[in-house]
Amino acid sequence: MSGTTGGAAVGGRFAVPVVDISGWSGGSAAGRALIAADVDRAASTVGFLQVRGHGIPDGVVRDFAAALDAFFALPLEEKRQLRPPSPDVNRGYTPPRTEKLSLSLGVATPAEDLFEAFNVGSEAASFPGLRLPEAHYPANIWPPVPGFRRAVEEWCGRAGALARRLTGIFACALGLAEGYFAPFTDHSLDVLRMNHYPRPEGDLVPDRGRLGMGAHTDYGIVTVLWADRVAGLQILDDRGGWHDVAPEPGCLLVNLGDLLARWTNDRWRSTLHRVLPPTDDAGRLVRRRSAAYFHDGNWDAEITALPGCVPVGSEPRYPPTTVGRHLAEKLAGSRAGRLNENAPREAARLRKADNG
Numbered sequence: 309m310s311g312t313t314g315g316a317a318v319g320g321r322f323a324v325p326v327v328d329i330s331g332w333s334g335g336s337a338a339g340r341a342l343i344a345a346d347v348d349r350a351a352s353t354v355g356f357l358q359v360r361g362h363g364i365p366d367g368v369v370r371d372f373a374a375a376l377d378a379f380f381a382l383p384l385e386e387k388r389q390l391r392p393p394s395p396d397v398n399r400g401y402t403p404p405r406t407e408k409l410s411l412s413l414g415v416a417t418p419a420e421d422l423f424e425a426f427n428v429g430s431e432a433a434s435f436p437g438l439r440l441p442e443a444h445y446p447a448n449i450w451p452p453v454p455g456f457r458r459a460v461e462e463w464c465g466r467a468g469a470l471a472r473r474l475t476g477i478f479a480c481a482l483g484l485a486e487g488y489f490a491p492f493t494d495h496s497l498d499v500l501r502m503n504h505y506p507r508p509e510g511d512l513v514p515d516r517g518r519l520g521m522g523a524h525t526d527y528g529i530v531t532v533l534w535a536d537r538v539a540g541l542q543i544l545d546d547r548g549g550w551h552d553v554a555p556e557p558g559c560l561l562v563n564l565g566d567l568l569a570r571w572t573n574d575r576w577r578s579t580l581h582r583v584l585p586p587t588d589d590a591g592r593l594v595r596r597r598s599a600a601y602f603h604d605g606n607w608d609a610e611i612t613a614l615p616g617c618v619p620v621g622s623e624p625r626y627p628p629t630t631v632g633r634h635l636a637e638k639l640a641g642s643r644a645g646r647l648n649e650n651a652p653r654e655a656a657r658l659r660k661a662d663n664g
């Protein structure tokens with residue numbers, strides 16, 4: 309039951325491929341092979357797909373969106389109380405105009421990004437016996453908003469299960485056993501970043517140079533992205549052109565992160581993306597919400613090119629790393645403002661882009 313409706317460019321318009329995965333679990337071998345082939349094509353050409361048939365009920369999405377609204381509606385002073393003890397702790401509240409995502413790939417933008425965010429993620433305490441480092445698996449901070457924790461935990465459970473189903477599809481699409489990635493993700497460091505792009509007070513048109521969220525690649529294995537169907541998100545193509553992306557009704561966006569690019573030696577893409585100040589059809593500034601569920605893998609997992617992805621006689625394009633080291637370099641850039649000098653390939657792609 310697979311269907312790819314759309315390709316990288318359909319009739320001159322850019323489109324993110326839609327893949328219906330409802331026939332994956334328990335489906336026929338032929339149906340599963342079609343889904344894996346569709347995913348392989350989208351991963352190799354666009355690095356983003358839209359997943360239909362993900363099985364998450366509308367009511368769960370509605371409750372989650374309501375929880376986001378209730379949290380972001382709190383007065384700024386109350387939200388500021390929920391900041392982590394230091395920006396290195398990837399939890400809690402980030403006020404608007406404090407991070408620059410492009411620093412994660414070593415490029416500085418003139419102004420801080422517009423977004424505000426609230427992060428939750430995997431905690432060391434959830435894996436008793438493994439003695440995971442608190443620095444990578446810090447405790448969550450929960451706001452005093454009735455129903456927020458329940459709705460957010462429900463969403464994390466659903467998005468996390470979808471991410472795991474996707475890694476099974478990815479393994480098959482790469483010619484590996486379905487459970488290939490399981491040993492890399494049995495204590496996966498997953499983070500949900502809930503983003504809010506407030507409409508800037510008083511501004512009618514976007515302030516040039518101020519982005520909703522600066523250009524970046526996602527750092528981990530795969531991201532499940534829920535987003536309002538409001539213009540803002542753009543992805544970069546090979547020729548340096550930016551393209552607007554919004555999910556089709558009922559679909560979730562899914563994009564690959566750096567670890568899959570490293571694993572596949574760039575057969576699959578960790579696509580650069582950014583968010584412009586969101587606007588409506590008439591070009592007026594509006595608010596927008598999104599939530600990125602990052603499935604990043606075990607902090608101590610070693611990432612080296614997969615069998616078959618490096619041509620005989622050539623060197624892998626990336627040096628080996630661990631999930632923990634890669635994330636720490638990226639987060640030092642985006643959250644703590646230290647330019648990441650370990651992402652030369654991504655920085656070169658951004659410098660080549662048309663930044664208009």
Ligand SMILES: O=C(O)CCC(=O)C(=O)O
Nearest residue numbers: 501503535541583598600
């Ligand atoms: O707001 C969006 O649509 C994208 C957010 C994003 O790229 C992220 O949180 O990493």
Ligand SMILES: [Fe+2]
Nearest residue numbers: 525526581600
């Ligand atoms: Fe992202």
